[in-house]
Amino acid sequence: MIRSGTASLLSIDDVRAAAARLEGVVHRTPVMTSRTLDERVGARVFAKAESFQRSGSFKFRGAYNSVAILDDEERGAGVVAYSSGNHGQALALAASLFGIAATIVMPDDAPSIKRAAVEGYGAKVVTYDRYRENREEIGATLSAEKNAVLIPPFDHRPVMAGQGTATLELLDSSGPIDTLVVPVGGGGLISGSATAAKDAGDVRVIGVEPEAGDDARRSLATGEIVVIETPRTIADGQQTTSVGEETFAVMQERVDEILTVSDDEICDAMVFAFERAKIVLEPSGATGLAAILRGSIPGDRIGVILSGGNVDARRFAELTGLGSAPR
Amino acid sequence: MIRSGTASLLSIDDVRAAAARLEGVVHRTPVMTSRTLDERVGARVFAKAESFQRSGSFKFRGAYNSVAILDDEERGAGVVAYSSGNHGQALALAASLFGIAATIVMPDDAPSIKRAAVEGYGAKVVTYDRYRENREEIGATLSAEKNAVLIPPFDHRPVMAGQGTATLELLDSSGPIDTLVVPVGGGGLISGSATAAKDAGDVRVIGVEPEAGDDARRSLATGEIVVIETPRTIADGQQTTSVGEETFAVMQERVDEILTVSDDEICDAMVFAFERAKIVLEPSGATGLAAILRGSIPGDRIGVILSGGNVDARRFAELTGLGSAPR
Numbered sequence: 001m002i003r004s005g006t007a008s009l010l011s012i013d014d015v016r017a018a019a020a021r022l023e024g025v026v027h028r029t030p031v032m033t034s035r036t037l038d039e040r041v042g043a044r045v046f047a048k049a050e051s052f053q054r055s056g057s058f059k060f061r062g063a064y065n066s067v068a069i070l071d072d073e074e075r076g077a078g079v080v081a082y083s084s085g086n087h088g089q090a091l092a093l094a095a096s097l098f099g100i101a102a103t104i105v106m107p108d109d110a111p112s113i114k115r116a117a118v119e120g121y122g123a124k125v126v127t128y129d130r131y132r133e134n135r136e137e138i139g140a141t142l143s144a145e146k147n148a149v150l151i152p153p154f155d156h157r158p159v160m161a162g163q164g165t166a167t168l169e170l171l172d173s174s175g176p177i178d179t180l181v182v183p184v185g186g187g188g189l190i191s192g193s194a195t196a197a198k199d200a201g202d203v204r205v206i207g208v209e210p211e212a213g214d215d216a217r218r219s220l221a222t223g224e225i226v227v228i229e230t231p232r233t234i235a236d237g238q239q240t241t242s243v244g245e246e247t248f249a250v251m252q253e254r255v256d257e258i259l260t261v262s263d264d265e266i267c268d269a270m271v272f273a274f275e276r277a278k279i280v281l282e283p284s285g286a287t288g289l290a291a292i293l294r295g296s297i298p299g300d301r302i303g304v305i306l307s308g309g310n311v312d313a314r315r316f317a318e319l320t321g322l323g324s325a326p327r
Numbered sequence: 328m329i330r331s332g333t334a335s336l337l338s339i340d341d342v343r344a345a346a347a348r349l350e351g352v353v354h355r356t357p358v359m360t361s362r363t364l365d366e367r368v369g370a371r372v373f374a375k376a377e378s379f380q381r382s383g384s385f386k387f388r389g390a391y392n393s394v395a396i397l398d399d400e401e402r403g404a405g406v407v408a409y410s411s412g413n414h415g416q417a418l419a420l421a422a423s424l425f426g427i428a429a430t431i432v433m434p435d436d437a438p439s440i441k442r443a444a445v446e447g448y449g450a451k452v453v454t455y456d457r458y459r460e461n462r463e464e465i466g467a468t469l470s471a472e473k474n475a476v477l478i479p480p481f482d483h484r485p486v487m488a489g490q491g492t493a494t495l496e497l498l499d500s501s502g503p504i505d506t507l508v509v510p511v512g513g514g515g516l517i518s519g520s521a522t523a524a525k526d527a528g529d530v531r532v533i534g535v536e537p538e539a540g541d542d543a544r545r546s547l548a549t550g551e552i553v554v555i556e557t558p559r560t561i562a563d564g565q566q567t568t569s570v571g572e573e574t575f576a577v578m579q580e581r582v583d584e585i586l587t588v589s590d591d592e593i594c595d596a597m598v599f600a601f602e603r604a605k606i607v608l609e610p611s612g613a614t615g616l617a618a619i620l621r622g623s624i625p626g627d628r629i630g631v632i633l634s635g636g637n638v639d640a641r642r643f644a645e646l647t648g649l650g651s652a653p654r
Contacts, residue, residue, distance in 0.1 A: 030357065051605045271640045278378045278607040278636035309605035313598045317644035 010157055010250050012199040015164035015192055018061070021068040022165055025097070026061055029053050029166070031173040032306075036276050041292055045302045046174035047277075048166055051285055051309025055121075057237070058166050058189060058307050059090035059153075065162030066151045067094045075100050078148040082135040084110040085237060086308055087153040092123035103148065105139050113312055154188030155244025164192025170303050171200050178299030179204045181288040183307050184216045184258060185238040187247025193305060194254035206297060207251070207258040208287040210235040210266065216243050217258035220251060234263045234319055237284030237308060261290040267320050269293055273306070274316075282311035283319065337484055337577050339526040342491035342519055345392040349492055352424070353388055356380050356493070358500040359633075363603050368619055372629045373501035374604075375493055378612055378636025382448075384564070385493050385516060385634050386417035386480075392489030393478045394421045402427050405475040409462040411437040412564060413635055414480040419450035430475065432466050440639055481515030482571025491519025497630050498527050505626030506531045508615040510634050511543045511585060512565040514574025520632060521581035533624060534578070534585040535614045537562040537593065543570050544585035547578060561590045561646055564611030564635060588617040594647050596620055600633070601643075609638040610646065 029052045037045050050058040067079060078101030081091045088104040095102035102123040106115065107130035115125055128138050143150040152159065166189075167180065180197045182190040184207035197203040209216055213231030219242070227242040243251065261269075266283050269290035273281045281289070285308040291297055292304060311319075356379045364372050377385040394406060405428030408418045415431040422429035429450035433442065434457035442452055455465050470477040479486065493516075494507065507524045509517040511534035524530040536543055540558030546569070554569040570578065588596075593610050596617035600608045608616070615631040618624055638646075 056605065274607050274640045274643070278383065280601050280605040280607065313601045313643075313647050316601070316640075317647065320640050320644065 009253060010160050010191055010195050010246070012195055014157060014161040015168065015196050018065040018158070018161040019165040019168055021065055022061060022162065025064060026165070027053055028169055031170055032277055032279070034277055037292075041295060041297070041302075043297075043300050043302050045292060045304060046170060046177065047289065047304050047306050048170040049279060049306050050166055051279060051281055051306055055086065055090045055093045056308055056310040057086040057090065057285070058163055058305065059086040060093060061165050062159030062162035062188060062192075063087065063090035063151060064094040064097070066156065066158040067091075067098055067100070069158050070149060074149055077146060078102060080139055080143045080146075080148045080150045081105070081153065082139040083153055084114060086310055089114070089117050089121065089310070091151055092118045092121035095123060096121045101148070103142055103146070105135055105142065107135070154186030154240075155246050156188075157246060159188050160192045160247060160250070162192065163189040164196045166305055167193040167196035167303070170305070171196070174301070174303055176201060177203055177301045177303040179206060179297055179302045181206050181208060181291060181297055181302060181304040183207070183238060183284050183287045183305065184209050184243075185284065186240045187216060187243040187251055189305065189307060190255060191247040191250035195250060198254050204256045204299065205254060206291070207255055208291045209258060209260050210238050210287065211260040211262045213238055213240070214258070214260045215241065216251070217260060219243055219248060220255065220258055223252070235266060235283040235287055237282065238287070259291050259296055261287050261294070265290040265294060270316070271320050279306075280309045280311065280316070281306055282308050285309055336580060337487050337518060337522050337573070339522055341484060341488040342495060342523050345388070345485070345488040346492040346495055348392055348395040349388060349489065352391060353492070354380055355496055358497055359604055359606070361604055364619075368622060368624070368629075370624075370627050370629050372619060372631060373497060373504065374616065374631050374633050375497040376606060376633050377493055378606060378608055378633055380635075382413065382417045382420045383635055383637040384413040384417065384612070385490055385632065386413040387420060388492050389486035389489035389515060389519075390414065390417035390478060391421040391424070393483065393485040394418070394425055394427070396485050397476060401476055404473060405429060407466055407470045407473075407475045407477045408432070408480065409466040410480055411441060413637055416441070416444050416448065416637070418478055419445045419448035422450060423448045428475070430469055430473075432462055432469065434462075481513030481567075482573050483515075484573060486515050487519045487574060487577070489519065490516040491523045493632055494520040494523035494630070497632070498523070501628070501630055503528060504530055504628045504630040506533060506624055506629045508533050508535060508618060508624055508629060508631040510534070510565060510611050510614045510632065511536050511570075512611065513567045514543060514570040514578055516632065516634060517582060518574040518577035522577060525581045531583045531626065532581060533618070534582055535618045536585060536587050537565050537614065538587040538589045540565055540567070541585070541587045542568065543578070544587060546570055546575060547582065547585055550579070560610075562593060562610040562614055564609065565614065586618050586623055588614050588621070592617040592621060597643070598647055606633075607636045607638065607643070608633055609635050612636055
């Protein structure tokens with residue numbers, strides 16, 4: 001497994017180097033604006049719609065960058081990830097683009113649609129019993145057996161650097177902003193984003209967590225990584241139990257504040273995005289927008305990462321509580 | 328009311344002149360592509376997402392063009408439309424951009440969200456009883472009383488010309504195509520689109536209607552305008568009872584074929600757009616995609632107009648029959 005030292009923090013040069021590797025491969029996703037939204041919050045909002053990114057979320061950036069930095073021999077042995085969600089899909093796609101093998105470890109009760117998506121990219125799925133087996137151990141064992149490279153979902157410098165490239169693109173389109181709003185799970189997206197934003201100027205960086213899983217907020221407040229039980233929230237992309245060591249170190253330096261939003265507020269933001277912007281956001285993809293809609297974000301020019309759109313129509317209808325009468 | 332003669336057909340010059348008037352005012356909406364879709368249908372598909380157009384549909388193009396060609400005196404008296412749907416919203420927005428008055432005539436049982444949208448653009452709403460009153464008469468009376476200009480929803484050359492500009496943009500992005508697929512209601516969109524497509528080259532133009540309202544198909548087949556009862560279909564943007572005289576004349580010359588799709592096929596296309604492309608389409612906006620997904624469209628390079636995205640989240644959930652458990 002490739003692992004950078006933790007002595008020095010992720011740098012803007014890491015993010016820029018990732019951007020060069022991703023050039024022509026990632027979608028340069030649109031930065032959307034809405035007069036309705038601006039009038040409602042009294043600020044100009046620039047929303048980077050990573051829901052339109054390849055594989056449906058920003059995770060493709062970090063996954064691709066992580067595969068791109070491997071040498072031919074390392075790549076030849078394939079890559080491994082444990083993830084039932086967007087990181088798994090993203091790594092499966094990245095591996096397919098390099099023509100190498102990918103094995104994704106996911107719980108045996110993962111939604112069949114997610115398994116199908118990973119297999120659709122040609123990756124192999126290995127399942128485990130989430131109540132009796134440990135996915136990290138399975139991933140490590142697989143990695144050791146095959147000599148394959150394990151790509152962690154967030155606490156890995158090439159992943160963090162890749163995720164930061166979305167903010168480079170955002171700033172390039174929006175021009176200067178006062179505040180950047182970013183969803184926080186394990187901290188991969190926000191550590192890369194904050195690194196890009198702080199380099200660009202005097203930008204306040206605000207992370208947003210689901211109320212039920214406010215470990216990052218508490219970690220920053222206490223100065224130590226707080227570990228929680230898997231939080232009960234609809235924001236399945238943020239059901240992490242703690243931030244990582246490397247991501248936390250960056251967050252301590254470059255993140256100004258962490259806010260939380262309720263599941264109800266997340267649903268309202270998903271509906272707002274649907275009806276006003278005509279775009280589909282998964283719950284985690286809407287947490288930053290939820291904080292903005294509540295009026296919690298200061299600044300005249302606000303950037304926000306809408307991090308993903310991987311939610312099926314049935315779950316969207318269930319979450320928003322709007323569907324009842326079958327046609 | 329401004330009305331061009333019907334002796335000569337809508338021309339490519341009309342469409343180009345409209346494009347010049349719309350420059351910098353309309354959103355140049357994205358032309359989306361999807362590997363999944365291409366693999367499924369065995370062709371390259373270029374989808375012009377007019378769901379992202381101002382006011383949520385292509386209707387803004389024709390409405391704005393119709394207001395733009397008026398002289399100051401005509402504009403000063405304001406504009407009138409009878410429409411409970413996208414044309415009403417579009418004209419309300421166009422009028423507000425010119426700082427003139429707009430009156431939109433809609434049935435008293437129109438959804439409150441549509442009424443709110445029109446009023447949100449600053450237009451006045453006049454309601455009527457759809458079972459006892461005639462909207463054309465009300466519109467004509469209002470127009471005569473105030474000397475305001477009535478802007479018809481489709482059978483009006485400036486409207487047809489404006490709608491055609493979406494295809495100019497599509498072709499500019501896609502390059503040459505073999506087939507263009509366009510939803511048909513009253514024929515405003517397809518007459519403008521076909522005019523632009525046939526000028527560009529040897530493009531087969533295929534219209535798509537909901538199964539229950541196949542009056543355009545029958546009209547082209549018989550050579551005479553067929554008038555039907557208001558069709559029972561979820562595609563509310565295509566619940567017209569007949570095409571117009573001017574639009575029909577253009578369609579006879581430049582439309583090769585009309586296909587129909589069922590409401591179930593429309594729903595499937597809405598869900599496909601949601602889950603794969605992460606975009607919101609209203610039922611009428613998805614009819615072209617539905618025909619493509621069914622495999623009914625010939626050609627290696629297919630263009631399609633996704634005509635609008637004005638559907639609220641509740642109705643989307645009801646239509647797709649997917650929501651049941653309230654959160």
